[in-house]
Amino acid sequence: xxxxxxxxxxxxxxxxxxxxxxxxxxxxxxxxxxxxxxxxxxxxxxxxxxxxxxxxxxxxxxxxxxxxxxxxxxxxxxxxxxxxxxxxxxxxxxxxxxxxxxxxxxxxxxxxxxxxxxxxxxxxxxxxxxxxxxxxxxxxxxxxxxxxxxxxxxxxxxx
Numbered sequence: 422x423x424x425x426x427x428x429x430x431x432x433x434x435x436x437x438x439x440x441x442x443x444x445x446x447x448x449x450x451x452x453x454x455x456x457x458x459x460x461x462x463x464x465x466x467x468x469x470x471x472x473x474x475x476x477x478x479x480x481x482x483x484x485x486x487x488x489x490x491x492x493x494x495x496x497x498x499x500x501x502x503x504x505x506x507x508x509x510x511x512x513x514x515x516x517x518x519x520x521x522x523x524x525x526x527x528x529x530x531x532x533x534x535x536x537x538x539x540x541x542x543x544x545x546x547x548x549x550x551x552x553x554x555x556x557x558x559x560x561x562x563x564x565x566x567x568x569x570x571x572x573x574x575x576x577x578x579x580x
């Protein structure tokens with residue numbers, strides 16, 4: 422192999438190697454790396470505040486949330502209502518929420534927060550018709566300062 426060819430091949434290999442390192446060195450950190458570097462990034466909502474709805478008896482439902490570590494739910498942001506498919510109007514459901522942890526929040530001031538699993542029992546009216554939808558509203562934040570927007574989820578009720 423000629424010296425010119427060898428030099429060209431070494432130059433190409435050197436450029437490829439340098440380019441590869443440059444890409445590696447300048448890449449943006451992922452969410453996990455951001456947290457490790459002290460630059461947190463928000464979890465997807467389904468990971469931050471997973472919840473499920475279960476039937477506990479005739480016309481009785483339980484909604485349970487399990488916030489991710491370092492995340493909390495606002496007690497004052499929970500609202501539950503029924504929307505009839507036929508009438509279309511909202512019927513507020515009265516619920517008794519468990520006490521939360523007293524906290525001073527950077528967004529709302531003095532609040533009660535749920536850091537651990539929290540369940541809410543709902544008693545549906547006896548005349549709840551098929552096609553009724555349970556509307557669930559909630560909101561939460563991460564301790565490091567990211568506040569998720571208010572959420573509104575719906576759940577088809579099958580009395």
